[in-house]
Amino acid sequence: MRIVVCIKLVPDPEAPVSAFSIEEPEKVVIEDYVPWFFGPYDESAIEAALRLKEEYGGEVILLSLDPTDIGEKMVEAMATGADRSILVEDRNYDRTDSYGAARTLAAAIRKIGHVDLVLCGRQASDTDAGIVAPALAGFLDCASVAVVRSISNTNGSLVVEQQSGEGTRTLEVFLPAVLSVTSENYTLRYASLASIMEAAEKEVQVWEIPELLSENLTPGEKPYLRCLSAQIPDTGVECKIIDGDSEEAKVNNLFAELQRDRIL
Amino acid sequence: MLSRELFWGIQYGWLTYLLALLTLAVLAHLWRLKVKEWRNGKDEGADLDWRGKVCKTLGHLIGQRLLGEKKAVGIAHLLVFYGFVVLFIGTVLLMLDSHLDQHFLKGYIFVSYKLILNIFGLLALAGITGLIFRRYILMKAPGESDGQNFLTLVLPFLVLLTGFLVEGSRLAIAVEDNPGWQFWAFPVYPVVEFMRSTNLASLGWIHTLFWWVHMVLAFTMITALGWTNLSHILSVPLNLFYQAWQQPGRLREINLAEKDFGVSGLKDFTRTQLISVEACVNAGRCEMNCPAFNSNKPLSPRALMMAMKQYGDTESPLVGKQINEEALWACTTCGACQKKCPVLANPVEKIIDLRRYQVMALGSLPPGLQAPMLSLQKRGHPWSGANLSRLDWARGLDVPLAAKKKEFDVLFWVGCTGALVERNIKVSRTIVELLRHCRVDFAILGQEESCTCHMARRLGNEYLYQMNAKKNIARLQQYTFKTIITACPHCYHTLKNEYSLEQEGLQVVSHVVFFRDLIKRDLLQLKQNSGKKLTYHDPCYYGRINQIFDAPRELCTLVDGSLVEAAKSREEAFCCGGGGGGIWQDDKSGDRINELRVKQLLENNVERIATSCPFCMQMLESALSSVGRGEVVVRDVVELLMEQLKDR
Numbered sequence: 001m002r003i004v005v006c007i008k009l010v011p012d013p014e015a016p017v018s019a020f021s022i023e024e025p026e027k028v029v030i031e032d033y034v035p036w037f038f039g040p041y042d043e044s045a046i047e048a049a050l051r052l053k054e055e056y057g058g059e060v061i062l063l064s065l066d067p068t069d070i071g072e073k074m075v076e077a078m079a080t081g082a083d084r085s086i087l088v089e090d091r092n093y094d095r096t097d098s099y100g101a102a103r104t105l106a107a108a109i110r111k112i113g114h115v116d117l118v119l120c121g122r123q124a125s126d127t128d129a130g131i132v133a134p135a136l137a138g139f140l141d142c143a144s145v146a147v148v149r150s151i152s153n154t155n156g157s158l159v160v161e162q163q164s165g166e167g168t169r170t171l172e173v174f175l176p177a178v179l180s181v182t183s184e185n186y187t188l189r190y191a192s193l194a195s196i197m198e199a200a201e202k203e204v205q206v207w208e209i210p211e212l213l214s215e216n217l218t219p220g221e222k223p224y225l226r227c228l229s230a231q232i233p234d235t236g237v238e239c240k241i242i243d244g245d246s247e248e249a250k251v252n253n254l255f256a257e258l259q260r261d262r263i264l
Numbered sequence: 265m266l267s268r269e270l271f272w273g274i275q276y277g278w279l280t281y282l283l284a285l286l287t288l289a290v291l292a293h294l295w296r297l298k299v300k301e302w303r304n305g306k307d308e309g310a311d312l313d314w315r316g317k318v319c320k321t322l323g324h325l326i327g328q329r330l331l332g333e334k335k336a337v338g339i340a341h342l343l344v345f346y347g348f349v350v351l352f353i354g355t356v357l358l359m360l361d362s363h364l365d366q367h368f369l370k371g372y373i374f375v376s377y378k379l380i381l382n383i384f385g386l387l388a389l390a391g392i393t394g395l396i397f398r399r400y401i402l403m404k405a406p407g408e409s410d411g412q413n414f415l416t417l418v419l420p421f422l423v424l425l426t427g428f429l430v431e432g433s434r435l436a437i438a439v440e441d442n443p444g445w446q447f448w449a450f451p452v453y454p455v456v457e458f459m460r461s462t463n464l465a466s467l468g469w470i471h472t473l474f475w476w477v478h479m480v481l482a483f484t485m486i487t488a489l490g491w492t493n494l495s496h497i498l499s500v501p502l503n504l505f506y507q508a509w510q511q512p513g514r515l516r517e518i519n520l521a522e523k524d525f526g527v528s529g530l531k532d533f534t535r536t537q538l539i540s541v542e543a544c545v546n547a548g549r550c551e552m553n554c555p556a557f558n559s560n561k562p563l564s565p566r567a568l569m570m571a572m573k574q575y576g577d578t579e580s581p582l583v584g585k586q587i588n589e590e591a592l593w594a595c596t597t598c599g600a601c602q603k604k605c606p607v608l609a610n611p612v613e614k615i616i617d618l619r620r621y622q623v624m625a626l627g628s629l630p631p632g633l634q635a636p637m638l639s640l641q642k643r644g645h646p647w648s649g650a651n652l653s654r655l656d657w658a659r660g661l662d663v664p665l666a667a668k669k670k671e672f673d674v675l676f677w678v679g680c681t682g683a684l685v686e687r688n689i690k691v692s693r694t695i696v697e698l699l700r701h702c703r704v705d706f707a708i709l710g711q712e713e714s715c716t717c718h719m720a721r722r723l724g725n726e727y728l729y730q731m732n733a734k735k736n737i738a739r740l741q742q743y744t745f746k747t748i749i750t751a752c753p754h755c756y757h758t759l760k761n762e763y764s765l766e767q768e769g770l771q772v773v774s775h776v777v778f779f780r781d782l783i784k785r786d787l788l789q790l791k792q793n794s795g796k797k798l799t800y801h802d803p804c805y806y807g808r809i810n811q812i813f814d815a816p817r818e819l820c821t822l823v824d825g826s827l828v829e830a831a832k833s834r835e836e837a838f839c840c841g842g843g844g845g846g847i848w849q850d851d852k853s854g855d856r857i858n859e860l861r862v863k864q865l866l867e868n869n870v871e872r873i874a875t876s877c878p879f880c881m882q883m884l885e886s887a888l889s890s891v892g893r894g895e896v897v898v899r900d901v902v903e904l905l906m907e908q909l910k911d912r
Contacts, residue, residue, distance in 0.1 A: 012643050016653045033653065033711040037642050190634055192627030193727045194525060 001058035001153070001175075003049040004112065006105055006120045006132065007042040007077065009070055011035075013125040017232065026227040038077055041121025043188035045181040048151055049119050050081045050189070056153045059083045061112065065090045065104055071204055079191035079199035086112070086205045098131035099224040105132070106139035108207060115176060117158070122147045122180040133180035143177040149184045266442065267370040268378075270362035272434060273468065274475055287483040294490025295498070298542060304578055305535040306524075317508040324504045330606045333549055340394040344420065347388020351427075354381045379448040382431075386451040389424045396421060416493040419485040426478035432456050433471035496545045500607045503543035506536040507608040512599045513757055513809040515616050520727055526620025530578040537614065543607040544569040550601030550611060553832070555839040555861075556594040560854030563591040565601040565611035572614070583618055590853070592618055593630045596846045597722045598804040598839035619724030632849040633723060640728055644714045645680035646848070654678070655710045657689040661696050666707040666743045673705040674778075675743070677750040677759065680715050681878040687885065688878040691751055691900040695775060698902060701909065702787040712739050718758040723845045733763055740765070751775040751902070753805035753877045754843070760810070774806055776876050776901055780815040783822065789910040790822055798824040799870045800901075801861070801884065802837035803877030816901050820874050823904040828868040838864060840887075842879035858887035866893060873898045 011019075011034045019031040038046075049060045062077055062085035064070065074085045088108050090096060096104070109115055118140070123130035130146065137144030149163040158173045163182050173179070191199075242257060244250035258264045271277030324330055328345065331338040354377065361369040369377055396417050432455030435445050439460070446453055459467060488494045516534065518524045527533055533541070550565035551557045557564045571586040583589055595615045602610055622628045629637060636646035645654075655663075657678070666675065676699065682692040699706050714736050717729035740748075748770060750756050759765055760772035782788045800820050806812040813834050820827045832838045841847075841857025851857070862884055865873050873888075873896060875881055884898045899907075 014643065014648065014651050016651050016656055018653050018656055031653070031711070035643050190627045190629055190638070193520070193624040193725075194523075195627065197523075 001052065001056055001116045002061070002112075002114060003052060003058060003117045003119060004061045004063050004109055004115050005042075005045050005049045005082070006063050006118065006136070007038045007046065008064060008101075008121075008124050009036045009066055009068075009073060010039045010124055010126040012037065013039065017235070020232055022230050022232060025229045028230050037073060039121055039125035040183055041123060041125065041181065043121070044183040044186035045119040045121045046077060046080060046082065047186040047188045048148075048181045049117075051186070052117075052151060052153065053081070058116070061086060063105060063108060063112075064088070065093060065096070065101055065108075074204050075199050075202075076191060076196055078202055078204075079196040080189055081195075084203045084205070086207060088207050088209070090209055097225040098127070098129050099135050102132045102135035103139055104209070106136055109136075109140060111207070117175060118178040120178070120180045122182045130180065133178050137178040140176070140178065143173050143175075144179070145171055145173055145177070146180045147182050148179045149182050151179065151181075266374050266444075267367060268358065268361070268374060270358065273437070273471055275472075280479060283479065283483050287486045290487045291490050294487070298495075298499075301530070301578060302535050302538045302542070304531045305533045305538045308534045308536060317505050320508040321501060321505045325501060330608070333604060333606070337395070337398065340391040340398070343387040343391030344395070347384045347391060347424075348420070350384035351381060351388070375444065375448050382449055382451050385424060385427060389421070389428070389451075392417065392421045392424065412492045415488060419481065419488055419492075419494070423478065423481045423485050426474055426481055428452050429455060430471065430474045430478050433459060433467060433474055436460050437467050437471060493545055496543065496607070499539065499543045500545070503540050503607055503609070506539055507610065510602075510608050510610060511761070512602055513597070513612075513761065513805065515613055515721065515762075518620070518726055520624075520730065525625040526622075526724065526726070527614070527617040528581045528583075528621045528625065530572065530575060530582065532621070533614070533617070537617075540607075540609045541569060541572050541614070544573055544609045545607060546570055547606055549604040549606060550609075552604055553600035553836060553838060555596055555598060555600070555841055555857045556591075556854075558838075559841075559851075559857045559860055561591070561594040561851075562588050562853065563594040565595075565615075567591075568615070569609055569611055583622060587618065589622075589628075589630075592622070593633070593845065593849065595844050596804075596839050596841055596857070597844035599809050600804075600839065603808055603835060616722055616724065619722075620726055621724070623724035624727060629723075630849060633845050636845070636848045637720070637723060637725060640715060640717070640720050640725070644732070645684060646715065646719060647680060647684040650684040652684050653711065654683045654713055657683045657692055658696065658708070658710075661693060663696055663710075664707040665710045666745075667710070667712060669707045669743075671744040672707045673746055674699070674707075675740070675745050675748045676706050676708050677716075677748050677752075677755055678708055678713060679750060679752040679755045679878070682751055683713075685878065685882065687881060691878065691881070691903060694900070694902050694906045695751055698779065698788070698906060698909075702782050704782075707743075707745070709739065714739075716755045716758040716763075718754040718762075719843075719845060721758070721762075722843070737763055737765075740770070741768070745770070747771045747773055747778075749773050749775055749778045751876070751878065751900070753803045753810070754879065757805045757810060774810075774812055774815070774876070776806065776816040776819060777812060779902060779905060780818050783819070788905070790905065790908045791910050793821075793823055793825040794908060795826065796824050796872055797826050797828060797868070797870045798872045798874055798904075799828045799830050799865055799868055800833070801830065801840065801865055801873055801875040801880055802833055803875060803880045804837065804839050804843060806876055807837050808835055816874070816876050819901050819905060823901075823908045824872070828870055830865050831867060832864055840877075840880040840883040842877075842883040847879050847882060856887065856890070858883040859891055862887035862891060862893070866896065871896060872904075874901050874904055875899075876901045 011030050015030070015034045019034045021029045023029050046062070053060050060082040062074060062082050064074065065088045070087065074087065078085055086108060088104060090104055109118060118136060120133040133146055134144050145160055145162055147163045148160045149168065150161045152159050157175065158177065159170060160173055160179060161168045161170050163184065242250055242254045244253045328338060328342050331341055357369065357377065361367055399417065428451060431449060432452035435442055435449060435452060436456045436459035439445065485494065489497055518526065530538065546566060548566045554565055568587060568591065572582065575582065575586050583592055592615060595612065597612055599612060602612055635648045639648035640646045676695065678692050681688045683689065714732045716736065717732040721729040748759060748765065750759065756772060756774050765772055779788065798820055800816055802808070802813065817827060838861050839857065840861050846857065873884060875884060875898060881898055881900060888894055888896050888898065
């Protein structure tokens, strides 16, 4: 089974609010000290791919779009067990939205050739949009299931568990397919220094958009979406003291509050 | 004139030389096997200053200071040690005397010679008897196969005893030829008198019998240097030589480019490390103050060292087979074992080397440590979930940044914990206020600070450490300042001892010493002390490992008149359990180390506990809460200073 995992560099999801500022109406500026790495859901997608490879054999290819030098990060990601990786240099990356990204990724995937399965994280940790996976499926004209918490292979088709707010449902998916993966069951294994050093010898192919264009594949340049404005929300802290006549009454009142707020 | 005749009363005495050759051959063979294993280890390259090392080794051997922990045992061992040294010299002198034309062992020289040998022989016998008594009567020696230890004690005892019996029986026969024997051979007086009273004509062959038994026993004892714990006679001085400059908390430097990822099997150790493994005599003093061992974790430094010493296979991985994985990760690197070890075996260094291979070659980490390790790799600090930048803690304080100031006197190294963990942020803010109050010209690195990677290093991730060290040192070199102060003993230890900043002309000072000095120079004045009962918990990396004991106590005494010493303090301080990754691990087995420590600290009914380490702070507060003594407060020493500050 040939699996392509689409991954994206995002700023540290734990970056504090103080690291962000807004320039002009819509430009989000992030402080230099904030590190960038592949988001946790992307890592879950890699782990899912690796487990499928371990169990059913095949090849795992990592795919990313980023004009900046992310080679080192790709090597670290490959060190977990992927076979090779491909970087598509998109000079318009800054202005690319989810649809544009999906279109470019689709072109790259078609260039790879026969691909059985495409895995993505369920959402990127910066935009939280979750659009690329279904959009990719649209461009590639194949099945798509979002927010999948487990995948297994049963002679040719996949059985997946889809996660939702209310519970899960199990689906049979016919290949080729695009799935977006959630992290409940998939935590990316720790890559040792030895495997990182080994991975440094592996191939990181770099493709440019014109290449994709020249093969009659059409990655998009026109934006589908444009950000009009961005804001940093005001976060305040409100402290409510729960009162009551006795300890038991206080507990009951607290319980009632939490239920009212739909936390319990 | 009184003198000594070689082989007096013995026929076939020349057989001794044959026996001696045989003995040496056996011993050489047994040791050749050991040395062969050592040579399998990594070569560390030439080390100069062997003269200094010899001096230091002799110092250890002469003073026997390393054994001083247990006074009675130390004295007994001293007697045995010097007894045998003197008897050995005596034997050599006798050999020289009998083969030289000019006999020198005669007259007064002979008398002194005999007297000294008799005294030291008796002392040695007393010593060994004491040790036997202690092991088999007082301690009720372990039931398991004690064979080796039994021989280690009994062989010397019998050699000494038969030695006296030989002397006694010889003197019993030749009383007239040995005038004054009652003086210079006083220990055998009862033996001689008894034998003469029996008036046996067979005293002659009794003497011969004792003589040969003594000889065989002596040579057996010498071969036993190859197959019993008596091997320590050779291995320990050798190890003391190589460990002459062993520093607490110091780790082996490794070259990652050469794919040295630490230790998997015995052959991955260096030669001197293998010698230190051999030197372990199973004393068990390392267990006395080990926080993991004393909280019923599977780790015993002694068992770990012995498992390696007794493992015949130099190739196979140690962890998982000979060494329990949970035991490996239970170590807090507090150094208590290193301090107590009488042979300088240094278990901590070996544990870290084993951890290195687990992490860097195999990617194997206990689950609790994966999050901090990944966080360190990705964002440069281990406190995943903090959601803070390295400057957020200083909001509103307008702290000067090194990048803006460029030149200043003091760099305040905040550390990851001091910047990102809520409880410890309070201490950092307090320090800034105090520095301001004393008008110290200081700055912080802010976002330019990266983790010193002290913890990463002790968790086996040498790569992260080396990378960040390079980054940090390059950063520090961009600015002009004289002193670095820090409030974290772990940062302190690494900045001072591992970054080699002092070579760059920088001084690394702990926050306790720094503020103590400010008070001495009258830059900081305190009000009358608070009178609350206080005890001080020594952090391992300020106290035992870097010997900073007095400065924090001086500060505590100034603040609170009644400073009570905890039962285990200073060198004896019991670790809080936070080091070596302990702060992030859930205690799978055994008791909680921090709860044990807190109970010790509370023994004196104190209202407050002072400390000077952000990890100790977290561990102790958490323990107080879990043992239900949340009313006792824990404060950093500088927080106490702040409370008692004059003219705020």
